[in-house]
Amino acid sequence: MPNETTPLSKSQWAAIDKRVRKVDEDRWISSRYAPQAERRALTALYALAYELARVRLAVSEETLGLIRFQWWREALAELEADKPPREHDVCMAIAEEVWSGHLKIGALQRLVDGYEAAFSAQDRSREPEAWLALTAASVLASHHDWAEEIREVAPAYAALRRSESKAFGPHVKPVPKSIRPAVAHYRLRKHYYEGGEPNALTKRLTILKGIRTGQV
Secondary structure (H helix, E strand, C coil): CCCCCCCCCHHHHHHHHHHHHHHCHHHHHHHCCCCHHHHHHHHHHHHHHHHHHCHHHHCCCHHHHHHHHHHHHHHHHHHHCCCCCCCCHHHHHHHHHHHCCCCCHHHHHHHHHHHHHHHHHCCHHHCCHHHHHHHHHHHHCCCCCCHHHHHHHHHHHHHHHCCCCCCCCCCCCCCCHHHHHHHHHHHHHHHHHHHCCCCHHHHHHHHHHHHHHCCC
16 A cells, blocks of 8 residues: 555544445345454455446446546546545545555446446446455355356346336355355345345344355
């Protein structure tokens, strides 16, 4: 981390964590089972994903949306060049996790590209759900044999969560223990399939079972 950069305070990290919990509770619950250091990286990653996903809600013109995506693309490029992060709490959080080695700029740039493509096409099915999960899994383990399953299950989970599909999706082999905090929330697709948004307690118990068994 460049010497002139001041790390985020505990209260700043807590504010980002609270935001992720509010807007993406499924992933937030799963991430609670990650080790502390990796949990912080997942929080930063999901906070960035939210900033990108909400562009479609924040702007009324495509040009304005593209400007926002370019802002993030340039901010990440500056981090790659070891420049201080821009004055945005999520950008600063990302910077810390990039410089700690938990997150890779290339993976984050691809995330920006994916959300931008979905925004331009006005098609949420193109949002990079699988890439987000693959990036989260890479925070927890450098190698695993569940990439193909992520690519199959992630779009089904996302479509069910958005109530855009009635398809449960594929039945897959158990998730390796090392990456369960990145994908245990996929077990919630059973509830989304059967009747919509589960309550908070059901979410926690369902994800806990996914963490314990690897069955999603």
